Amino acid sequence: MAEPQRAAGGGIRIAGVSHTYRPPRGRAVLALDHVSLEAGDNEFLALLGPSGCGKSTMLYLIGGFLPIESGVIEVRGKRVTAPGPDRGVVFQHFALFPWKTVRENVLYGLEKQRLPKAERMERAMAFIEKVNLTGFEDAYPAQLSGGMKQRVAIARTLAMDPSVLLMDEPFGALDAQTRRLMQEELLGILARNTKTVVFVTHDVQEAVLLADRVAVMSARPGRIKEIVDVADVGGTADAIRDRRFVEKVDYLWNSVRGEALAAQKGV
Amino acid sequence: MTAFLWRYSPLFLIAAAWEIAPRSGMLDAALLPPFSEVMAAMARLIIDPGLYVHAAASLMREIAGLGLAVVVGVGLGIVMAWYAPVRILVNPLVRCIYPMPKSALIPVMIMWLGLGHLAKIGLIFMGCLLPVIVSSYNAARGVETVLIWSAQNAGASRREILTEIVLPASMPEILSGVRTALALSFVLLVSSEFLMAREGLGYMIAFLGEGGIYDAMFATVLLVSGIGFAADRAYLAFTRRALAWRA
Numbered sequence: 001m002a003e004p005q006r007a008a009g010g011g012i013r014i015a016g017v018s019h020t021y022r023p024p025r026g027r028a029v030l031a032l033d034h035v036s037l038e039a040g041d042n043e044f045l046a047l048l049g050p051s052g053c054g055k056s057t058m059l060y061l062i063g064g065f066l067p068i069e070s071g072v073i074e075v076r077g078k079r080v081t082a083p084g085p086d087r088g089v090v091f092q093h094f095a096l097f098p099w100k101t102v103r104e105n106v107l108y109g110l111e112k113q114r115l116p117k118a119e120r121m122e123r124a125m126a127f128i129e130k131v132n133l134t135g136f137e138d139a140y141p142a143q144l145s146g147g148m149k150q151r152v153a154i155a156r157t158l159a160m161d162p163s164v165l166l167m168d169e170p171f172g173a174l175d176a177q178t179r180r181l182m183q184e185e186l187l188g189i190l191a192r193n194t195k196t197v198v199f200v201t202h203d204v205q206e207a208v209l210l211a212d213r214v215a216v217m218s219a220r221p222g223r224i225k226e227i228v229d230v231a232d233v234g235g236t237a238d239a240i241r242d243r244r245f246v247e248k249v250d251y252l253w254n255s256v257r258g259e260a261l262a263a264q265k266g267v
Numbered sequence: 268m269t270a271f272l273w274r275y276s277p278l279f280l281i282a283a284a285w286e287i288a289p290r291s292g293m294l295d296a297a298l299l300p301p302f303s304e305v306m307a308a309m310a311r312l313i314i315d316p317g318l319y320v321h322a323a324a325s326l327m328r329e330i331a332g333l334g335l336a337v338v339v340g341v342g343l344g345i346v347m348a349w350y351a352p353v354r355i356l357v358n359p360l361v362r363c364i365y366p367m368p369k370s371a372l373i374p375v376m377i378m379w380l381g382l383g384h385l386a387k388i389g390l391i392f393m394g395c396l397l398p399v400i401v402s403s404y405n406a407a408r409g410v411e412t413v414l415i416w417s418a419q420n421a422g423a424s425r426r427e428i429l430t431e432i433v434l435p436a437s438m439p440e441i442l443s444g445v446r447t448a449l450a451l452s453f454v455l456l457v458s459s460e461f462l463m464a465r466e467g468l469g470y471m472i473a474f475l476g477e478g479g480i481y482d483a484m485f486a487t488v489l490l491v492s493g494i495g496f497a498a499d500r501a502y503l504a505f506t507r508r509a510l511a512w513r514a
Contacts, residue, residue, distance in 0.1 A: 065416045083419040095413035099435045099512045109421035142514035160421065 011196055012039040012062060012164060017071030019057055031057045033221035034071070039213075044190070044197040046211035048204065048256055050263035054222030055200045059166050062198060063089050075164055085113060088162030092169040094149040096141040102128060102152050103137040109160045127155040130189060147178040151185070158189070165197045171206070183209055184237045202260075204253045208245060209234040216255045219262040228252060300482040309486035322494075324466040325456055328384055332391025333452045337445055340396045344403025344441075345433055361400055369394035369451075370458050377463050387459045387467070394455045395448035402444020406437030439513070442506045449502055453495045468494075 019032040031054040039045040047055040060066045062073055064083040073080040075087060096105050103124055110120040128137055131151035141149055150170055157165065170186075171179040183206060190197065201207050207214045212231040215224050230252075233245040240246075282302050289296035300308075312318050347354045347361075372390055380386035410433050418432045460469025468491050475484035 060416075063416070063420065065419070083416065085420065085422050087420070089416065089420050091413045091417070093413065095411070095417045097414065097417070097432070097435075099438070101512075108418075112418075112422040112427075140512040140514055142512065 011041045011043065011076070012037075012045075012198065013072070013074040014038065014058075014062070015072045015074075017058075017061060017068065017073060019054065019061060019066065019069060021057070030221040032061075033223050035222065035224055036071075037215055037224055037227075039196055039198060042194045042196055044199065044210060044212045046207035046214045047198060047200045047217060048207045048214050048252065049202065049217030049222065050219055050256065050260040051202060052263055053217045053219055053259065055202075055217050056168050058217075058222065059089075059168050059198060059200050062164075063087055063166050085109065085160050086162055087164045087166055088157035088160055090150070090153050090157050090165070090167045090170045092172045094141070094146075094153045094173075096149055096152055096156070098141050101138050101140055102133060102144075105141070105152055106156045106159050109156060113160065123159050127159040128152075130158070131155040131185070145178075146174050147182055150174065150182060154186070154189070163196060165195045167197065167199045169200055169202070172201070172203075179206075180237075186210065187235065187237075202256075204249050204256060205240065208248050208252065209240060214252060216252065217259070219259045225259065226255060228255075298481070300485060304482045305485040305489065308482035309489065312483060312486050312490070318471075321466050321468050321471050324384070325460065325468045328387040328391060328467070329452055329456050331384075332388040332456075333395050333448060335388070336392045336395035336399055336448060336452075339392075340399025340444075340448075341403045341434075341441055343396075344400045344405075345407045345429060345437065347400070347404050348407035349429060349433070357400075361397060361404075365397050365401065369455060373459055373462055376459070382463050382465070386463060387456065390459050391452050391455045395452050398444050398447045398451065399441070402447075403437060403441050406440035406444075407433050409440070410436045439510055442509065446499070446502060446506070449498060450495070453491070453498075457491060 014035060014037040017032060017035045018030070020028050021031045022028045035054075035058060037045075037058075047058060049055045057066065061068055062075070062080060064080050064087070068080065080087075097108065100108065106124040106127055107120055110123055115123070125134075125137070128134060131154055133148060133151055133155065136144065136148065141152065144152065150173075154170070171182050174182060187210065199207070199210060208230045211234070212229070214228045214230055216226050216228065217223065218225045228248070228251065230248050233239060233242060233248050285299070285302040285305075288294040289299050289301045343353075343357065347357050369390065372393055376386040376390045376393075380389050414432055414436055415428055418428050423431060456467075457469035457472070460467035461473045464470040468487060472484055472487050472491070475481075475487060
């Protein structure tokens with residue numbers, strides 16, 4: 001694969017990134033091996049792969065949470081060296097602050113960005129409304145269902161207005177029905193709110209439904225196996241019955257299947 | 268109220284046995300005065316201003332020693348979890364001092380700090396410091412990485428992450444460590460006042476015992492137990508309020 005060229009405006013450029021995972025005990029494991037990848041401005045890119053293929057690690061590297069040991073990651077032409085509010089992150093297990101109410105959770109980042117108080121309040125309420133949680137502003141996370149918690153996390157992230165949205169299996173901890181509803185909701189939110197999105201998942205159907213392109217990752221060490229354009233299918237809740245949608249899902253499932261089997265064997 | 272009476276009904280049984288045993292001659296009334304006499308002594312104590320001088324001295328030592336231990340212990344525990352140099356320096360000390368019986372320090376404290384308030388405050392501080400350090404340290408080490416990442420992502424500084432994320436996230440475990448310290452502080456208070464004091468509730472117990480005034484001595488023992496119990500209940504109520512977010 002040719003080295004990707006400069007990403008456009010709000011895009012992400014990943015060039016030759018490797019990452020070695022060093023557990024406190026035991027031997028080092030090569031998690032990512034020379035990954036090069038690009039996400040265009042306002043593109044929705046899904047990272048699809050079996051468990052342990054390093055797709056979450058890739059996301060944490062873009063987020064600036066892990067040190068980039070080799071290779072380069074650029075977001076909007078700026079090299080990533082540390083976490084920053086230009087990249088909003090949604091984690092699988094929500095990562096809400098349990099001692100803060102819904103409103104306080106959404107407000108936290110806005111306070112850190114030193115927005116004027118009136119504007120903070122207004123923005124927080126607007127995003128709580130956008131994720132349909134009006135009436136739960138003063139509830140604590142422990143009082144909410146999994147789906148509601150993830151909606152708070154999405155509101156908290158979107159309220160910061162990041163140019164890039166990084167989502168780490170955000171619906172992976174939810175039951176199947178809630179997951180479907182949340183996928184539809186996310187499509188609705190993003191339709192009004194254009195962002196560059198990198199979305200990590202091991203759910204093929206979810207990837208095709210939501211993404212413009214799907215990058216299939218190999219079992220450990222993670223490499224980009226292939227990139228499939230799915231922009232013309234999915235995008236609405238009804239799309240999943242479409243013949244071309246089903247074909248794309250089948251194609252990707254076959255692609256990822258071998259990797260999942262390899263991962264199961266613990267290669 | 269009925270539930271409350273039921274829960275504490277064993278205490279009434281003990282009080283009844285306490286009344287009957289010395290009166291019936293099963294126990295020597297000189298060594299264990301009947302419960303009613305102890306209660307009468309308690310009533311005399313409560314209207315005696317002298318009691319409040321002793322109680323105030325004890326309370327002051329207790330609050331100063333425990334308060335200092337909480338402030339220093341939480342700070343040190345969290346900093347230990349967060350900064351490797353501090354951990355490397357302090358952790359071996361904590362591990363060595365933790366299993367040591369703190370009452371063994373009483374002579375040392377007298378030697379260094381004399382017979383006044385400072386020696387008791389020092390002892391309570393030393394004793395309470397360790398459970399607070401250990402619970403704060405464990406709590407701070409166990410804070411979920413994604414919470415810290417979320418705060419970093421929002422633009423929080425290192426100091427803000429410590430005070431706004433690590434501290435509140437550690438609060439449940441810290442508060443349970445402080446409860447252990449609270450119970451320990453009463454033990455250390457009373458035992459240090461037995462051995463080296465001219466005032467305080469522990470001193471009163473020792474003084475009354477040596478003087479053979481057993482009804483008043485038992486009354487003081489009950490009073491100290493009551494204060495300890497009330498402090499623990501009040502602390503639990505405070506904890507429940509502070510951790511209301513756990514739902």
